[in-house]
Amino acid sequence: MKVLIVGGGGREHAIAWKTAQSQKVEKLYCAPGNAGIAGVAECVDIGVMEFDRLVAFAKENEIDLTIVAPDDPLAAGAVDAFEAAGLRAFGPRKNAAILEGSKAFSKDLMKKYGIPTASYETFDSAEAALAYLEQARMPIVLKADGLALGKGVLICHTLEEARAGVRTLMLDKQFGAAGNRIVVEEFMTGREVSVLSFVDGKNIRVMTSAQDHKRAKDGDQGLNTGGMGTFSPSPFYTKEIDDFCRKHIYQPTVDAMRAEGREFKGIIFFGLMLTEDGPRVLEYNARFGDPETQVVLPRMKNDLVEVFEACIDGTLDQVELEFADNAAVCVVLASDGYPEHYEKGYPITGLERFEEADGYYVFHAGSRFDSDGAIVTNGGRVLGVTATGSNLKEARARAYEATEWVKFKNKYMRRDIGKAIDEVS
DSSP: OEEEEEEOSHHHHHHHHHHTTOTTOSEEEEEEOOTTGGGTSEEOOOOTTOHHHHHHHHHHTTOSEEEEOSHHHHHHTHHHHHHHTTOOEESOOHHHHHHHHOHHHHHHHHHHHTOOBOOEEEESSHHHHHHHHTTOOSSEEEEESSOOTTOOEEEESSHHHHHHHHIIIIISOTTGGGGSSEEEEEOOOSEEEEEEEEEESSOEEEEEEEEEOOEEEGGGEEEEOSOSEEEESOTTOOHHHHHHHIIIIIHHHHHHHHHTTOOOEEEEEEEEEEETTEEEEEEEESSOOTTTHHHHGGGBOSOHHHHHHHHHHTOGGGOOOOBOSSEEEEEEEEETTTTTSOOOOOBOBOTTHHHHOTTEEEEESSEEEOTTSOEEEOSSEEEEEEEEESSHHHHHHHHHHHHTTOBOTTEEOOSOTTGGGGGGO
């Protein structure tokens, strides 16, 4: 079959790498792709929001399956556009992708169906939000209602910080229209865990756990980013927690979406906080996480295309997911200055080392070819260096070893990805 992947980041490189291994796939395309994805797929210069061009390309090239990976096109109805043209696509339709597209919707859904989460209030005006903050308990969390590239969450420790946060989101519009409405949420403490799942509208199959590191600097300092690294599995995600989440969070979320007339087919990402009072939902995403995908898919044994098709066809109950009994760690190599100001266009060297190294992977997040055909930096997050090992400590050591193979000007990374592993060793 011929497959098209929509997207061009590290998550899409990991999906393309795994999809290319399927016995069902004879030709793989990616739009727009990047310099790393070009190693496993033919890249097509079409943007992720150019639905008419994407559909036309799929028709002209007789694409059998399109995988829509990023949040923006899903929320805007990319899957609906493909289906309207009689084409097969993987991912939630627009009315289901609202699970991620609106924080207010997802919080209201959890409240209505008794899914454990933090208490919250929603505001459409800065004046009302500021008035509420005057009697609110600190610290507190402010969330832009709409999509903000994973960065529209502000943790405010003081009233002054909270006031400034409201101005940033609602008045200065740092994240554009995403901040027209905000959710003001109780601050929860505990371990964060990410759990990805496949959903076919009724059935859910949970993948292995992971833990992301969102802050730009060591010690979880600095600004929120799209993710600076991750590890899988999380040693804090026990069988007892898994049992609780399956009963009170995972299946209830799928059932709630179905009851609301928003049948969800695709990936639900559960961002969890393991509090003293039990697991709580921090957030939902309606797609693979980035960089969680870069540690989850290398551990997955299943044919990814077969699982995608089961989600579309409603036959996920016939699938059993299998993951290797190992561990994986991903360290993101970024451009210094990310997520604010950074320079691009610097040559990247050392990538060939990964071609011969077993259990080492490099997934391109922001790269391109220059006019001479050399691979250069093209984003804030440039590469995700992933390694597997028999346990988390070994995988972490191997991942950091591999980060030294790669060179580019202004290379920056956190040095403490997976440091929490040491606490349970």
